[in-house]
Amino acid sequence: MISRAQFLLLAAGMLSGCATQKMSGDQLARVAKDWSLSIRASQIIPVYPLTEDLQPGDVFLVQTPVEEQVKVYLAKGFLPLENLVTRLSPAGYARFYRGWPYVADGDKAPPRPWQFPKDDSPDSDFSRAPLAAFPTYNFSVSRSGGLNVAIPVQSVPVGLNLLDSASANGTITLKDAFTYALPARTMYDAIHQWCRDNADYLRQYEPTESTADGKQAANRFYLRVINRVYLVKTVDVSLFSNRGFALSGSAGVPQPVQLLNIANATSPASKDAGAPVSASNDAAPQPLAVGGTVKLAMATSRSVSLVETFRRPLVIGYLASDYAIEARGKCAAPIPTFSMLEGHGAAAGKTIEYLGCDENCGRIRPWVKQGTNQQKLETWLEKKGGAIAIADLLTGDYAGLRQRVVAELIEPSQ
């Protein structure tokens, strides 16, 4: 039988385990968010984790309502890309990049000619891809904070070990950045064609209304279509030790790697401490995660710079448009994803001038609230009214359209 003291000890142990797991989970989430917030500052939507396998034409099913997406985006810093529905392969690269060397459609469409320029080699050559540039990002890291994933590049934990510090401030520079895209118009045609061909499949994602008893909430689904991606091949990381701040909180922190303990005055490797040194990564901890190499570029007693190069460029962010799935599996007009998430495009459309409610407006207003008249008017506006909103029709500069609505919809029913 377990004594009371043993039980308390066991309970305490279990609770501390839970707390550690919870803390670790929080730290992991924090990492993704910190990284993503940095990338978001460059006006693109971050990808986390970094991946090579994302390209224009990828279509994702987004299940959360717009306002929920915004909450998730603000809370996590990125949007999980979990439901890949299809990969469109629209032609258009050759035309969009006319005159650009080695850009073609079909099997040779980007990124393949850059990704695998030689059939017998896995090495990439993006030297002919459109270039992009990113600013330098600042960040703070702590060894006790799930460091191995603090930034999705492995040179940060290596750098922190070299600094012999529990925490550091740093800068990260994304070098050898590339981008390529297809125009939104091309994507629009491709996704609408796909929606028409797959209306039966999309019908299961028709918008649903909330039930009166509140058991089922209203839901709306979107297709997120990627039209531009940003890739990075090389990451430069510079770390500056926070030793003054770290000392008081470093109890229990794992011992640093001793291979190249620059900050330790008694370490043989620190003889040159204080003076910048250039070195290869021979002395750095190895092996590292798959897919990249880390090179020590410069180190002093307070700072260390490392260069990490991925085997092939990885996508770090994208731009996309969201298409709401309507009744009968139809796809709606696109909404730019980034603008929506950042709230820049929150106010819908361009401001129009209120021109008063004329006689026809006065007839449409009460009529539209009766029975299924709103649905009739919306269908009519979709087909004959340029798909403008009812509010715009009523008091905007659409006198002719109002006249037709009265003549074609209201008067025949009276």
Add this chain to the structure above:
Amino acid sequence: MALQPPSPQSKVPRTDVSNVVDAMLLDSRVKWIGIVYEATVGGVDTFTVNPYIVDPT
């Protein structure tokens, strides 16, 4: 294809703000409405009415 979301409207007189808001809310995507005072012209207060499909705050 669905209808476009309603556009913001300017120079809406105080007496018709409620009707404009009512019309904008016919679109179920509109979740928030911002009403901003513009000016008083000839004793009539006018407002810009902004529909939002995403929380503007």
